Amino acid sequence: MNCFRIDESGYTGFDLLNADQRFQGASAIAISDEDADRLIKQHFPKLQAPELKYRALSRREANHPRLIGLMRDLLSDFRCVTYVCDKRFMLTLMFVDYAVEPFYYERGFDFYAGGQNYAMASMLHMAGPTLLGKPQFEALMAAFQRSMKEKSEEALRDLVAAARATNWMELPEVLGPLAKYAAPECLEAISTPDLTTDVALIVLQSLITRMEVMSEGRYRVAHDQSKNLQTYTEFLQRFIDHDANVEFRATEITSLKFPLKLTAVEQVDSKDSPAVQLADVMIGAAIEAANNLAGLRSGGLDAEQVLSLYADDQFIHMVPSIDFEEQKRFRQGSQSGELIDYLAGNVFGPKKR
Template sequence: MKAQLENQGPATGEKLAMECFRIDESGYTGYDLLNTDQRFQGATAIAISDADAAGLIKQHFPKLQASELKYRSLSRRSVNHPRLLALQRNLLSDYKCVTYVCDKRFLLVLKFLDYAVEPYYFERGIDFYENGQNYAMASMLSYAGPALLGKEAFEALLVAFQRAVKQKTPASLRDLVSAARRTKWRELPEALGPLAQYAAPECLEAISTPGVTTDAALVVLQSLISRMEAMAGGPYRVEHDQSNNLLSYNELLQRFIDHKEPIEFRQSAIASLKFPLQLAEVTQVNSKASPAVQLADVMIGAAIEAANNLVGLRTGGLDPEAVTSLYREDQFIHLLPSIDFDEQRRFRQGTQAAEMIDYLTYNVFGPPSGNRGRDGR
C-alpha cells in the first residue's frame, strides 16, 4: 500500500498510513454547564507527528525534567511564558491547528432555546433559527436575562432546565415549568411564553427525547470536525488522551465515524458538516507517551486560561492578548454571546441549524431505530 507522509512538518519525514490529528480538551464538566469554577470548555486538534512534537518540546524546553509537558504546571512560572508563546507560534505557523472555546453558560442558554422554545415555533411553521436569530436571543438573554427576568429566578430556570434534560422525569419537567412561571416572563414572552404560559407539550417532549443532553462535548466536536474535515487532504485519524473526560469524546467521535448516510449541513458562513466523514479512526493513547497530545494540552490550556483572564475570572499565566494574537481567524472557533446582532445575522444567514440539530439528535446520537425525528427519519 502506498504510504502518505503523515503530518510532515519542517522537521520530519515520518510515514504513517493516514494523517493524524491529536486532540486534547479542557473544562469538561459533563451535563453541568453552570459549574462556576470552569466557565469555559474547549479542545484543540493539531496535525503533528510525535517525532516533530518531541523535537519542538526539546527546542523550547531543553531542560524539562517532568515526564510530560503540562501547560498548567509550566504557566505558573513567568520564566516559561516566552517559551510557551514561542512554542504556540511555531505550531500555529507550521502545522494544521484548530482550537475551539465555548462559554458553557451561553451554550446552556442556546440549548434552552433549542429544546424549551424552538419546538413551539416549529409546530406553528416558524423557523426560529432563521439567520441565526436564536443566537441573537441567546446573547440577549445571557446579558440581560438576570435584569429582565429576575436574577435569582433566571438562575433557577437554568438550573431547572439542566436538571430536566438530565433526568427527563415528569417531576423535573413540572419543576421546569414552575421555574419559568416564577420569572418575570412577560418581559420576554417570545422566549419564556412557550413554557410559562402554555407548558408547551412539544417543548417538554423535546427535552424528554433520548439523546438530548446539555453535555457540551458534542458541540465541541462538531466544530473541531468541521475544521479537520476542511484541513485534511483525505482520510485521517484522531488520537487523544486516555483521560476519563475524553471517554465521552471518544464515543461521540466513533458515532460520527460510523454514520455513513450521505448528507451535508451548512453551519455558518465558514463551516459545514458533510457525511460520511473523511475521519476514519479514533484511538486513545497515554499522553505521557505522546508528545503530540502534550502539545494539544498546551494549546487548549493557554486558550482556556486566556478566556478566563479576558472576562476577569482568573489572573496570572500568559498575557491573554498575546495568546489570541497568535491565531489566524480560521484557526480559532469560539461560541460566546455577542450583542452585534447584525453581524450574527450575516454570519449565520442561510444556516441549517434546525435541520442539523434534528438530524444529529435522531440519526447519530438519539433514540434507538424505530423512534422518528421531526423530519420523519
C-alpha cells in the first residue's frame, strides 16, 4: 500500500497572529524510506547529523545547490504536494466566515458562491488597515481571535466594541453585521463549541484533496511524533472513519469525496524515517520562501528558484488575491459552504448554523 509521509511547519494552534511564525503549512510525499535514504546519500554523501533537517542545512550556502537538486528530484520523480497559508489572512477569512457570512445567510444570500467570501476576505486583509485604521483593524482581529477561543459574553462584547471602534462605515458590507447590528446569528456562530481558529484542519483538508487524486488505490499516511502533529493524527483519523458516500466540489481543480482512499495514519520517529525527513525539507523550503517573498526574513534558498520547481498541481497556497475575476472563475460552482457545514455537522462536531 502506498504511503504519504507528512511534515508540517509554522503550527501555533489557535494563535494566528503569532509575530514569529506568519506562515503555516505541510508537505506530503509518496516515497519509501528506502528511496528516501538513497536520495539523501546521493545529495548529501558526507552528512554526519543523525537526521536531515532543512533549517540546519539551509544556513550554509554550500548546501543550497544540493537542496535544490534534492527537491528537483523529489518533485520530478515522486508524487508530492505542499500547502502554505498566510495565517493572518486565514484569520481574516475566518472573520468573514463567522462574523459576516451568517448575517447574509439568514437573509438568503449564498456568500460562498463564486468565492465571494474569499474576495471579501482578500479586500479586508489588504485594504482594512488603511480604510478602518491600522491600530483599530489589528485590535479587531485580536478581539475576533480571542472571542473564537474564549466564547465568553465579555469577549463577544469586546468584539462588537472593537468593530464599532473602526471606521466601519468605509466597509459597511463587511463590518455592518457586527458594528451596526451586533448580529445574533454571527455571535452565535462564533460561540459554537469546539470551533477555533486552529487551521490544522484546513491544511489537512487541502493535502487530502491532492493525495486522493494522486493515489489510484488505498494509501496510508505516516508523520513525525511531534506534539503539533498529534492534532493532525486526530483529524486524519476522523476523516478515515467517516464512511458516508458524498462528494463536494471546492475549486476548479479540487473536490473531496467520502469515503476516502486513505485508510490508516501512524506516527513515527523522524530519526528512523528518511522519508519523513524529506517532507521536512519540502515544507521547510516552502515556508522559508514565503517568509522571504513577504520581506519578513532573508537568507536561505532563493525563493523564486524554489517555487519554480513546482508544477501547478504540486503547490497549494492560501494568500489574499485582488484578481477577483480569476478567483471567481476558479471557485465557480464551489460547494465550500455545504462542505463546511457537512464537516462540522458530520465529521468534526456540531453544525455552524
